[in-house]
Amino acid sequence: MSKVDFLLEIGTEEMPAQYVPLAASRYAEILSRYFDDNGLTYANMKSDATPRRLGFLVRELDVRQADRVEEARGPAEKAGKDASGDWTAAAKGFARSQGVNVAELAIRDTPAGTYLFAIKAIKGLPTKDLLARDLPDLIASADWPKSMRWGDVDMKFIRPIRWLLALLGDEVVPFAVAEVASANTTYGHRTLAPQALVIERTDEYEVALERASVLVDVAKRKALIARQVEQVAAQGGYRAQIDADLLDEVTQLVEYPTAFMGEFDENFLAIPARVIITSMKENQRYFPVFDTVGRLAPRFIGVRNGGDVNLAQVVKGNEKVLSARLADAAFFFAEDRKVTPGAWQEKLKTMTYHEELGSVYDRALRVAEIAKRIAAELGVEAAVHNRIATAAAYAKFDLATHMVYEFPELEGYMGGIYATLALGDEAVGQAIAEQYDPKGAGAEIAVSLPGKVLALADKIERLMGGVATQGVPTGSQDPYGLRRAAMGVVRTLAEGGLSLTLDVLVGLAEAVMRADTSVKSTFDVSLRLDILGFLSARFKTWLTDRGLPSDVVEGLVAVRPYAVLEVADIAEGVAELLVAAGFGKLVELSKRVRNIIAKQPEPSEPLQFEAFAEAVEKHLFEAVMAVQYKARAALTNKDATAAMRAMLDLEEPVNAFFDQVMVMDERQDVRARRLALLHSVHHTLSLVLDLSQVTAH
Numbered sequence: 001m002s003k004v005d006f007l008l009e010i011g012t013e014e015m016p017a018q019y020v021p022l023a024a025s026r027y028a029e030i031l032s033r034y035f036d037d038n039g040l041t042y043a044n045m046k047s048d049a050t051p052r053r054l055g056f057l058v059r060e061l062d063v064r065q066a067d068r069v070e071e072a073r074g075p076a077e078k079a080g081k082d083a084s085g086d087w088t089a090a091a092k093g094f095a096r097s098q099g100v101n102v103a104e105l106a107i108r109d110t111p112a113g114t115y116l117f118a119i120k121a122i123k124g125l126p127t128k129d130l131l132a133r134d135l136p137d138l139i140a141s142a143d144w145p146k147s148m149r150w151g152d153v154d155m156k157f158i159r160p161i162r163w164l165l166a167l168l169g170d171e172v173v174p175f176a177v178a179e180v181a182s183a184n185t186t187y188g189h190r191t192l193a194p195q196a197l198v199i200e201r202t203d204e205y206e207v208a209l210e211r212a213s214v215l216v217d218v219a220k221r222k223a224l225i226a227r228q229v230e231q232v233a234a235q236g237g238y239r240a241q242i243d244a245d246l247l248d249e250v251t252q253l254v255e256y257p258t259a260f261m262g263e264f265d266e267n268f269l270a271i272p273a274r275v276i277i278t279s280m281k282e283n284q285r286y287f288p289v290f291d292t293v294g295r296l297a298p299r300f301i302g303v304r305n306g307g308d309v310n311l312a313q314v315v316k317g318n319e320k321v322l323s324a325r326l327a328d329a330a331f332f333f334a335e336d337r338k339v340t341p342g343a344w345q346e347k348l349k350t351m352t353y354h355e356e357l358g359s360v361y362d363r364a365l366r367v368a369e370i371a372k373r374i375a376a377e378l379g380v381e382a383a384v385h386n387r388i389a390t391a392a393a394y395a396k397f398d399l400a401t402h403m404v405y406e407f408p409e410l411e412g413y414m415g416g417i418y419a420t421l422a423l424g425d426e427a428v429g430q431a432i433a434e435q436y437d438p439k440g441a442g443a444e445i446a447v448s449l450p451g452k453v454l455a456l457a458d459k460i461e462r463l464m465g466g467v468a469t470q471g472v473p474t475g476s477q478d479p480y481g482l483r484r485a486a487m488g489v490v491r492t493l494a495e496g497g498l499s500l501t502l503d504v505l506v507g508l509a510e511a512v513m514r515a516d517t518s519v520k521s522t523f524d525v526s527l528r529l530d531i532l533g534f535l536s537a538r539f540k541t542w543l544t545d546r547g548l549p550s551d552v553v554e555g556l557v558a559v560r561p562y563a564v565l566e567v568a569d570i571a572e573g574v575a576e577l578l579v580a581a582g583f584g585k586l587v588e589l590s591k592r593v594r595n596i597i598a599k600q601p602e603p604s605e606p607l608q609f610e611a612f613a614e615a616v617e618k619h620l621f622e623a624v625m626a627v628q629y630k631a632r633a634a635l636t637n638k639d640a641t642a643a644m645r646a647m648l649d650l651e652e653p654v655n656a657f658f659d660q661v662m663v664m665d666e667r668q669d670v671r672a673r674r675l676a677l678l679h680s681v682h683h684t685l686s687l688v689l690d691l692s693q694v695t696a697h
Contacts, residue, residue: 003043003060004169006131007202009186010139011163014051017252019144019158021218024049026142031056034138039065040127048206048216050255051305052190055216057202061168065124072098074116077107091116131173135166139177153178163187170201188212189256192306213256213307222251228259229287229301236261238289240301246281253285254305261289262319266298268326271333272417278407279325286322332402336414339401341422345393347400357465358518360399366512366519368392371457373508377500380449388450391431394419395454398432412436438488445492452496459485459492460509463531468513468521472534486538494542494568502535502562532562539564548575555689570688573640582648589651590691593682596663596675603676611673616653616660623653624680631687640688647685654681 008031015023028047035042035058043060074080080091087095087102095102098118106117140155147156155178166173166182175182185196186209193212199205206216215221226242233240250257268276273296280286280300289299302318304311336344348361357363371392375385398404398415416433420426427450434451435458438444446452466480473482493500510523536557543553548571556574560567577583612618627646634642663678665671685691 002063004063004127005167005202006042006058006061006127006169006173007056007165007167007199007205008058008135009053009055009163009165009205010161011053011165011187012157012161013159015158017051017249020049020051020054020252021248023054023142023144023158024218027054027056027139030138030141031058034134035061038130039068039124040130049218049252050214050216050221051253052255053186053214053216055205057205062127063168064126065130067124068122070120070122072118072120073110074098074105074118077114077116080105080107080116094118128168128171128173131166131168132175135173135175135182136177151179165199167199167202189214189306192256215256218251221254221257222247225251225254225257225259225303228257229303232259232261232301233287233289236289236299238291238297238299241277241288241290243281243287246285246287250285250303254303256306258304258306258308258311259301260304260311260315260318261299261301262286262315262322263299264319264322264326268323268330269296269298271326271329272414274413275329275333275403275407275410276326278410279329280322282407282409283325284318284322286318328406329403332406336401336403336418337421341394341397341415341419344397344400348396351400354465354469356469356520358516360396362516362518363461363465364396366516367395367454367457367461369512370461370509371395371454373512374453374456374500374505377504377508378453378498380453384449387425387427387431388453390423390425391419391428391435391450391454392457394423394428395432395435395458438491440484441487445488445495452492452498456489456492456498456500456505457509459488460505461512463489463534464506464509464513464523465519465521467531467534468519468523468527472530482534483538486535487542489535490539490542490564493564494539497565499565502532502539502564504562506531506535536561539567543567543571546571546575551694552689555691555693558690558693559686559688569638570635570640570643573638573642574644574689577641577644582645585651586644586647586685587691587694589654590682590685592658593654593678593685594692597678597682600675600679602679603672605676607673607676607680612677613670614661616656617674617677620650620653620657620677620681623650624677624684628684628687631684635687643688647687650681650684 010027024047028045032045040062042058042062045059046057048055048057074094075090080088080094082088091105092102094116095105095118098120100118100120104119106119107114108117144156144158147158148160149156150160157178161178161180163186164175164177164180164182165184165186166175167184172184173182184199186199186205187196188194188209189212193214197208197212199208209216215224226247229240229242276296277288280288284300284302286300286302289297289301291297300322304314345361345364348364349359351360353360353363368389372385372389375388380388395415398418399411401414401418403414404411412435413433416429416431419432420429423429427448430448431450431454434446434448435454437446437451437455446455462480463482463485466482466485470480470482478484489502489505492498506528510528513519514523540553540557543556544550548556552574556567556571607621609618609621612621627649630646631643634640634646657677661674663671663674665674
């Protein structure tokens with residue numbers, strides 16, 4: 001079948017940067033699904049995007065649909081023909097609904113019986129006709145988080161549509177959307193080359209736009225911006241910090257990038273560096289610059305959407321804007337320090353956290369109390385406990401400050417700065433700054449012990465309150481960040497080396513929540529189990545992310561459901577054992593034992609060597625005791641591999657036991673002792689993980 005390239009470009013007013021990649025990916029999915037649904041094959045699809053356009057180049061698309069035969073099953077033969085063999089009303093109605101003559105119906109045997117079938121030969125339509133018919137609906141079908149109407153157009157879109165380019169080979173696909181008709185024209189850069197460009201063939205598209213000062217290829221534009229930023233910094237003897245998220249955003253803000261360096265008054269460097277960097281990134285989309293020893297320099301790099309004409313004037317304008325922003329930040333920094341942390345803390349009483357959970361002040365008190373209880377449970381030394389208590393007491397005060405109101409992403413960080421300046425204790429300030437760590441997937445956990453404790457307290461309080469008021473998150477919706485909080489709890493325990501189990505942590509937090517009269521939610525056993533289950537699920541995710549098979553993860557957590565650190569410490573050794581030759585033997589050995597004791601009660605009395613009469617029983621008893629000693633000693637040293645290898649010593653005595661004695665002996669006392677012995681074997685084999693959850697790997 002003949003093939004041809006298809007090009008579609010949707011031209012718009014400038015779209016918000018965050019919508020550009022979203023729109024490009026959604027329309028790529030819509031087009032791909034459309035081609036599949038209509039039996040049109042193609043080699044590949046390339047999507048390009050700028051703030052003013054969404055472009056899709058489909059290579060080697062079928063020029064028409066293939067002819068096809070469709071079959072539709074109708075009524076059973078006995079309902080389609082009467083006793084005389086004539087077609088019934090049911091058959092005639094079915095034929096009419098399928099657009100075929102009743103005489104053309106076929107009768108076929110199926111596994112369900114004999115039925116009537118309508119067989120239709122469908123002539124494939126030209127792709128151009130299909131696209132002309134369906135593109136208006138396809139373009140209008142995408143749903144956006146926010147959209148707008150314009151003029152008298154009865155359509156919602158991200159921004160007003162200004163032009164439509166649609167070429168199938170060298171032919172225009174005719175259609176209209178929002179009163180804009182398709183054509184073979186596009187437009188260059190808004191100021192550098194605003195004139196219309198005629199695209200005769202699809203392979204001219206990218207080159208023609210580049211000549212008109214539009215780099216439509218996202219990857220090329222992104223690479224050019226990064227290269228320009230690095231070059232401009234190097235020319236001044238500096239190093240630019242290229243944040244990946246900021247680079248992505250800037251890429252979607254420009255069609256033709258030109259990087260430039262500006263400067264600001266070095267007196268602003270008295271402001272904390274992160275405040276300056278945040279102001280640069282969040283307000284102005286600038287890249288910060290550092291000197292050769294890693295200090296923030298009074299410079300910045302911006303990216304202009306255009307060329308270098310009048311660039312000096314552009315630089316001055318950007319310097320003026322940034323200076324105003326930094327002057328505001330300097331003012332906030334000075335004003336915030338005039339108020340003590342305790343006074344700021346009082347202002348939290350006027351800030352509502354949640355109608356069922358009280359004010360932000362109430363939450364701050366809960367976090368502080370939970371932190372102190374965690375510290376006590378961990379048995380930290382007195383000096384560390386005092387720092388935790390001090391940091392916890394002032395953990396949330398910065399939420400009331402001017403700086404955090406202006407830059408919410410600086411919560412915790414500014415509290416740490418202000419607390420250090422006011423209290424003179426850097427360890428307290430560090431703990432306050434670390435309380436929200438880790439801030440996302442892949443982010444670092446808190447470093448200091450006080451920071452870890454405060455981070456745990458913050459996250460478990462958020463999780464307890466969130467689940468109590470909103471329920472466990474389902475689907476993709478999680479507006480309160482409960483999944484992030486739960487994973488933060490798991491990571492802080494596992495990666496932070498804290499020997500606090502999940503059930504104990506939840507119990508501590510639950511006691512604090514229950515005691516707080518500002519909390520209106522009810523904390524019962526059901527809610528507690530929901531929260532523990534949610535945390536356990538996050539822990540399993542953490543383990544599988546480290547390469548452990550899901551069945552092994554289930555086996556590990558089944559034995560130690562809430563002991564995060566203990567499981568984390570032995571998980572690596574278990575992963576190593578999976579490829580060892582003896583692992584499959586342990587799985588089979590465990591299965592053989594379980595088959596016998598599955599429905600038998602656990603023994604109530606400890607086993608005694610003297611209770612066994614047969615030599616093979618005594619041999620197995622001694623082997624169990626020896627293996628338990630070796631395995632527990634290995635686990636004390638966090639060596640799961642050695643523990644499970646010790647279990648292989650049970651293979652020979654267990655097999656001999658099964659070969660030489662009848663477990664279900666008619667004598668009740670003998671049977672009970674032998675079952676008790678097998679229960680002991682089972683418990684020994686389960687010291688590391690529940691092998692019933694595992695298949696041989």
